[in-house]
Amino acid sequence: MLENLALLPENFSVPGSMFRLLVSTALLVVAIIILRTLTARFIRKNVTSSELRGRLLVNSRNGFLLLGILGLALIWGDQIRALALSIVAIAAAVVIATKELILCMSGSILKGGARSFNLGDRIQVKDFRGDVIDQTLLATTIMEVGPGKTGHHRTGRMVVIPNSLFVSEPVINESFTDNWDFHAFTVPFKREDDWPAAQQALLESARRQCEPYLETVRKYMNKVGISRGLEVPSVDPKVSIQVPAAGEIHLIVRLPVKSGQRSHVEQAILSEVFANRAFSGKNA
Template identity: 65%
Template sequence: MPQSFDLSVSETLLELLIITGILVLFLVIIRALSGRYIRKNVHSAELRRRWLVQSRNALILILLLGLVLIWADELRTLALSIVAIAVAFVVATKELILCLTGSILKTGSRSFNIGDRIQVKDFRGDVIDQNLLATTILEVGPGKITHQRTGRMTTIPNALFLSEPVINESFTHDYVLHVFTVPFKMQDDWRLAQKMFLESANRHCGSYIEEVRRYMEDVSENRGLEVPSVDPRVTIQVPAAGEVHLIIRIPTRSGQRSFIEQAILADVLTSNNFQAGTHVDEPPKKTDMEDDVES
């Protein structure tokens, strides 16, 4: 049975080759006869050249159509095989293709560079390496509001950049506007706390605030953006009934966000008591606090 199958396949192939040879031979003869006829009977050189070119192109077109008709079944089988192989390849390498596409999107959009602090989904940290397939970050946390490294390294597949937004916390690089929140109850003396936090922020940021202002002006000019205000601010937010949150925004060097935040908190909270109905006769005893400087 296998021998008859092989024989039938070889006979079919031989038949197709013979028909193809006959077609090619027939067209070659037609080409020679038509060329001889045109050279003998057309006296204008320009017209003769035009007829020779047109006859040649017509015969080539007939040859291509004839080959397609002769080999149609084999071409259909070959096309189906190629499509099946392509589909299998795409399915097998789907994740790699997504990673490469994500790398192209990331590069084209210039969403971040080496050294920037980014957040993608639940992953947050400083970018230390990136290639065609993955991006490596040093984790910062815990959570989304702290700014100290945890010592853990995270490798993010670039495919994630296709479906998730990227938050770049180092958009302005050297200096940033850092924001942190301090919650109070509505009955607490949050007005005094607002005043104390603003005074403390001005003291801690006063030595370099003019430098930050010049830097932000340069960045805004280069990127065509409106110059942001860099002065420390303390604004009020009421997230729920009975609660008041103070939103403190300060300018700081990108590597000292946690240090400045902890310094302001220690300065205000260790020397004041903002609970309702309490009076502070003397500041509470200060406790040793280790400065938390980002590595």
């Protein structure tokens, strides 16, 4: 032991403030031990009931323990406060440094709790749109679909989306149901074109495409509406009209399709309608 003390630096010393704190702590501990010993001895000698004696001994022990903790808090208050401020500063620095990671984990918990989508669903977050092929705690991987927000062809590009986007951005899930979806696409015309004939041709083609499975879709959607408590819209194909600008007519074709068959059905309708007629004028 003497050899260990000899290894201490010659200029080693304890600061005066720290020395006073250590002395105060030692005096407090000694005083509490003495008081507790005297109190326990007094209880054992003067209390005859064993049940009451045991209760008083336990209460006195806990009371002196609490007194010691309060005394230490008073003695070391300034140091504890400084330590707490340091811990808070370190915690704040860690939170700032790992902000994105925390947001990614929060987004993962949010999308999991809200059941926003599952593997295989087609989603759109901000400008990213595609089929979900992988999910982790920090990111979601999609196979991009396009071109744009109306295309349904895979571009061959894989997009890794940080889950932090799910905290601040809405998620559009295009796969509302597991087996059947509603699909809508726009066909633009000029006002002078024969758009009424095109509207009728598009509607007839959509009905022909849906005819083999229309009743199956109707039963399925009714079942979904009952299970989810929703009022399911009509599944019959329809073609509505929009006027986005003067001189333009947009025909909006909406029809039910099997999941994953949007592009195929859309192309079949357009090819059938425009194969033999262009609808480029009233006399076309």
